[in-house]
Amino acid sequence: MPDAPINAKELKRIEALKSYNILDTATEKDYDEITELAAAICGTPIALISFIDKDRQWFKSAKGVDVSETDRLYSFCAHAIKKPNELMQVEDAHADSRFKNNPLVTGAPHITFYAGMPLVDDKGHALGSLCVIDSITKKLNDTQRKGLEILASQVVDKLILRKHLITLESANQRVKRLNDLLKEKEGEAMQIIKNTPLAMALHTGKEMVIRFGNDLMLKAWGKTEAVFGLPFNMALPELAALNFPLTMQRCYYTGESYSQTEAHMSYVHNGVLREFYYNYSFTPLKSADGTVWGLLNTALDVTELVKNRLAIERAEEQLRVAVQSANLGTWFIDANTREFIPSIRLKEIFGFNPDDAMPYEAALNQIPEVYKQTVTQAVEDAISTGKPYDIEYPVVGFHDGMTRWVRATGKMFPGDETHQPNLSGTMLDITDRKxxxxxxxxxxxxxxxxxxxxxxxxxxxxxxxxxxxxxxxxxxxxxxxxxxxxxxxxxxxxxxxxxxxxxxxDTKIKLNRTTFDMADLVKNSESELLLNVSTHTVIYAPVKHTLVHADQDKIEQVVINFINNAIKYSPDYTTIKVDCVTKGSNAFVTVKDEGMGISEKDRLRVFERFYRAESKDINHISGFGIGLYICQEIIRGHGGKIGVDSQLGKGSTFWFEIPLADAD
The missing domain is CATH 1.10.287 (Helix Hairpins)
Known part of the structure; x- marks a missing residue:
């Protein structure tokens, strides 16, 4: 048989059919009852509710056959929907040229009689048909035709109702999804507000009722969530006294924002009067029509930041006063550009006028050649390694030609977001001291x-x-x-x-170095001292062969000075122990006494020139505070180290070490 015809509006019809979401759905009692009734009214063994898809006809309900669909090519209903407003009746398919060779006619279910009423929706789309089928020749009477038309109308009503229910259900689902999404977004927004590093609160109405505040805002208020739902004046009387409600109401009525930076305020917080600094703002929240419905209150506690800055400013002011009082010159060098910025006092020290330009090179030119390398090296080391320096050197005035001695200090300061790394320091005129x-x-x-x-x-x-x-x-x-x-x-x-x-x-001390045995040196000092010492027991530990390359007289002078000091500062009839051993690549000499000991404060300065510890126990002992200083200079001149270990009341051990001859 020829293909079932497809009219020009077929695509729209199929689109309309799919909009009902009926294809391939499960059987339903309502539709089965209609096919039962149609078969009964028309006296046929088969009744079908058939929907015509693009390539098939699908049965929503099938009475008398056990199939769910057939190929559209063999569909009687495909012909029925061609005339949507008419009942199609085939009394004998075997005599109809359209169907006589149809497999459904020549084979099971052996269709002979067919009557189908198109299922037309309210938009005029023929979706399928309600049909009755028999294997014998038959013709419907008017009552049967009318009944079939009514039942077809019922099928369409159910389809339309189903579509509306599906649409409503979809709408409800969309609303539910939107509500769920809204709740989710609200939850996310609340979570963001709750965890933001900014204190936030929401106020509504003329009385600025507190609708919400995150933990930071509650902490700033010194309150709990019990204030939610209360007017600002009632919930926060401490802040109400600072005229916040008046400012907030002005924003509420005018719709204009208000903000303050580093606002200083004092109020009772958790029962204690405290001082705070805040960056805060009130932002009106408006409806679509521009009406203000609330205020967003945001605040950032900058108390520590401001107090630290104020402390720094006070410290800087104190430093400026101290610098001025000490008549210090100050300077600044950009570590990257080497730009040199001197103070007026620094220019004065270098003999420049206040208005004169004094770049870094000009300052270096006023330093005598013998000191210039030391100064430039100290500056470069400070910039490259961060090592601070404290040095003394002379400068020659640019205009006046005067030689001045200065003490210069410098320290490297790393850069930050606002400053480049820089080297800065001070300079003091020490000419009078020198x-x-x-x-x-x-x-x-x-x-x-x-x-x-x-x-x-x-x-x-x-x-x-x-x-x-x-x-x-x-x-x-x-x-x-x-x-x-x-x-x-x-x-x-x-x-x-x-x-x-x-x-x-005058840097004129000379070292006459020779190679000698420390054992001989200790023995010489022992011979000299034993003749003159009767008040103490001096024990010399045996010394192994220890060669050094040094000034023997100067090293012996150090040993004898240590021993004489031990005698002077320890009680009579106590023991003094002298020892010399090899320690690594050095000769290590110690002189240990049982004297009064040295305090920690004095230990740090005992080798300074002219320094003498202040104590009633030693006021009767003569001395000028130069012996240990000379010892220190002698040992340093040999590239060695010198020091003292001591505790008050437990004696002292003075020591020094110098390189062995082979190490030297």
Whole structure:
């Protein structure tokens, strides 16, 4: 048979059919009852509710056959829907040229009679048909035709109702989905508000009722969620006293935002009057018509930030006052560009006028050549390694030609978001101090030199007297001359020390290095001291062969100074232990006493020039505070180290180490 015809509106018809979502759905009692009734009214064994899809006819309800669909090519209903408003009736399919060769006619279910009423929806689309089928020739009477038309109308009504229900259900589902989405978004928004690092609260109405506040805002208020739902005045009387409600109402009525930066306020917080700084704002919230329905209150606690900044500003002001009081020059060097920014006082120290340009190179030009490398190296090391420096050197004034001694300090400061890394520091004019030190050294040198000559003569006379006493075997005279010689030797050592200090000030101390055995040096000092020491027991530990390349007289001077100090600062009849051992690549010498010990404060300064510890226990002991200073300079000149370990009341151990000969 020819293909079932497809009219021009077929695509729209199929689209309409699919909009009912009826195809391939499960059987339903309502539709089965209609086919039962149609078969009964028309007296046929088969009744079908058939929908015509693109390539098939599908049965929503099938009475008398056990199939769910057939190929559209063999569909009687496809012909029925061609005339949507008419009942199609085929009394004998075998005699109808359209169907006589149809497999459904020549084979099961052996269709002979067919009557189908098109199922037409309210838009005029023929979706299918309600049909009755028999295997014998038949013709419907008017009652049967009318009944079939009514039942077809019922099928269409059910389809339309079904569509409306599906549409309503879909709408309900969409509404539910939207509500769920809204709740989800509200939950996300609340979570964001709750966890934002900004304190936030929502106020509504003229009384600024607190609808919500996150934890940060509750913490700022010093309140709990119990304030939710309360007017601002009632919930927060502490803040209401600061006129916040008036400001908030002004925003509410005008629709204009209000904000403050670093606002200072004091209020009772958790029962304690406290001081705060806040960045806060009130933002009106408006409906679509522009009506204000609430205020968003946001605040950022900047108390610590502001207090720290104020503290820094106070410290900077104090520093400025201190710098001015100390008459310090200050300077700044950009680590990247090497731009040099001096203060007016610094220009004055370098002999420049306040309005003169003084770049970095110009400042270096005023430093004598012998010191320039030291200064530039200190600056470069500070920039590259971050190592601070504290050095002294002279400068020659640019205009006045005056030589001034300065003490310069510098420290590297890393960069941040607002500042480049920079080296900055201070400079103090120490010319007066340097001149005073020079005068003191000159005086010491002159006096020491002038004392040296009569002392040498006195020692010579005493030696002649000692020789005569020995010849005369005058024991008493010999004893007295020995004592006098001992005292002259001490005076000679003291004067030598003064001369060394003077020479150190002029960097004139000389080291006459030779290679010698530390065992011999210790033995020499032992021989010299045992003749003159009767108040203490000095124990010399055996010393192994220890070669050093050093100035033997100067190293012996250090050892004897340590021992003499131990004698001076420890009680009579106590023990002093002297030891020399090898420690790594160094000779390590110690002198340990059982004296009064040294406090931590004094230990840090005991090697400074002219320093003497202040204590009632040592006020009766003579000294000028130069011996240990000279010892330190001697050891440093040998590339060694010097120090002291001590506790008050438990004695002291003075030590030094110098390189061994092979290490040197």
């Amino acid at each position: 001149l005073e030190e020079q005068r003191k050294q000159d005086f010491i040198g002159i006096v020491s030199h002038e004392l040296k000559s009569p002392l040498t003569s006195l020692k010579g006379y005493l030696q002649i007297l000692e020789a005569k006493a020995k010849k005369l075997t005058d024991v008493s005279l010999l004893h007295l001359t020995s004592k006098a010689l001992s005292q002259s030797n001490k005076m000679n050592a003291l004067i030598t020390g003064f001369l060394d200090v003077a020479r150190l000030g």
